[in-house]
Amino acid sequence: MELYNLKKNQQRVSFSQAVKLGLGDNQGLFFPTEVPKLNDVNSLLEQDFVSRSVSILDAWLGDELGSDNVETMVRNAFNFPLAVTAVNAQTYALELTHGPTLAFKDFGARFMAQCLNLLCKGEKATILTATSGDTGAAVAHAFYGLDNIEVAVLYPKGKISVLQEKLFCTLGGNIHTYAVSGSFDDCQQLVKDSFDDLELKQAISLNSANSINISRLLAQICYYFEAVAQIPSDQRDNIVISVPSGNFGDLTAGLFAKAMGLPVKRFVAATNENDTVPRYLTTGQWQPQPTIATRANAMDVSAPNNWPRIEELFKTQGWDKALVSGVKVTETEMVKGLKDLYSQDYLCEPHGAIAAYALNETLTNDETGIFLCTAHPAKFQDSVEDILAIKLTLPQPLADVADKEILSEDIAADFSQLRQKLMAI
Numbered sequence: 001m002e003l004y005n006l007k008k009n010q011q012r013v014s015f016s017q018a019v020k021l022g023l024g025d026n027q028g029l030f031f032p033t034e035v036p037k038l039n040d041v042n043s044l045l046e047q048d049f050v051s052r053s054v055s056i057l058d059a060w061l062g063d064e065l066g067s068d069n070v071e072t073m074v075r076n077a078f079n080f081p082l083a084v085t086a087v088n089a090q091t092y093a094l095e096l097t098h099g100p101t102l103a104f105k106d107f108g109a110r111f112m113a114q115c116l117n118l119l120c121k122g123e124k125a126t127i128l129t130a131t132s133g134d135t136g137a138a139v140a141h142a143f144y145g146l147d148n149i150e151v152a153v154l155y156p157k158g159k160i161s162v163l164q165e166k167l168f169c170t171l172g173g174n175i176h177t178y179a180v181s182g183s184f185d186d187c188q189q190l191v192k193d194s195f196d197d198l199e200l201k202q203a204i205s206l207n208s209a210n211s212i213n214i215s216r217l218l219a220q221i222c223y224y225f226e227a228v229a230q231i232p233s234d235q236r237d238n239i240v241i242s243v244p245s246g247n248f249g250d251l252t253a254g255l256f257a258k259a260m261g262l263p264v265k266r267f268v269a270a271t272n273e274n275d276t277v278p279r280y281l282t283t284g285q286w287q288p289q290p291t292i293a294t295r296a297n298a299m300d301v302s303a304p305n306n307w308p309r310i311e312e313l314f315k316t317q318g319w320d321k322a323l324v325s326g327v328k329v330t331e332t333e334m335v336k337g338l339k340d341l342y343s344q345d346y347l348c349e350p351h352g353a354i355a356a357y358a359l360n361e362t363l364t365n366d367e368t369g370i371f372l373c374t375a376h377p378a379k380f381q382d383s384v385e386d387i388l389a390i391k392l393t394l395p396q397p398l399a400d401v402a403d404k405e406i407l408s409e410d411i412a413a414d415f416s417q418l419r420q421k422l423m424a425i
């Protein structure tokens, strides 16, 4: 697989290089020179999720990594269930929330861990990441127990819920967690400082596992095929998929699935009040505003970093603009959406509710709608209990850690202190 840098087209790299580098020169994103087309999508849709995912990822990576390796990686990464649930006759929920950390980020993080494990064979590597919740947990679980890979996760002390903290700070082993006295921005700054310190970077083979990594996007293509596969075949003609979006990695993966041959009529880019993309799609003006805090906080992103990939897909595939419509969902509308789903006996949470609400806004009678559920309701327990006036029971992964001890070290928002800790791992 060959990729080029969207900011410097003459920089060409292999998949292995792209995974290790993350970003290209001038902070450019890597984009594939060619999207593999699948010949017999219908028979692929008959297969089970894991077998089908092996075929999909083999089409991208088999040449470079070897088909046997791809198969092993997929089987190790996708070892948990996913589900499609009918909400009503016309609408389905794709539940990506049954992984070890109860969020869709498990798919991308677990596959990325498998890739780095293969590519770093024998060499030591250190993954450094900052998190406000979901990403850190998914990354920590994905890399837990892998030989030669150490993981350091920074998070703002006291600013994530105790259960979220317990989900990734109780693992131990090769997972090192640091509670930083400061904000999420301070944590991100510490990560940047670390990557700017070339001596440190070399000494511990620093790698980030952030959401622009191409390995995460490729993994996410697979569940779009599962969504369509689970829809009754007489309802597959006009499928619309609604994606709750923050950095727009998830939607990018959906569009790659379409480019590979998945029959989807159109997509809905659902955002919360951070609506840079819906505004851009109607006005043609890219004008990020200051970020607004909402209850769907994993989508509180005003300058989505995957958007250039979506632009490039439109350009290279020659798609019509109508393929993606942007819908902004306010907090009030999200609450309405969550209650509406609950009245149809479907328990959701703010991110999924935004996707469902946006879908409803645009769905016509001859279409079948699918919305993505990106987090388990229990991960947003306070909002869900408050809005629906109910009590949630904890799902197994959260119940399992509820009584465990947090193993994090407290550190100041001070690079020299972090540097010492990282050198000592």
Ligand SMILES: *Cc1c(COP(=O)(O)O)cnc(C)c1O
Pocket (backbone or CB within 6 Å): 103, 104, 105, 134, 211, 244, 245, 246, 247, 248, 249, 250, 251, 298, 299, 351, 374, 375
């Ligand atoms: C990360 C995240 C999103 C946004 O996904 P992007 O790929 O960044 O658009 C949506 N919902 C949840 C629960 C998330 O954790």
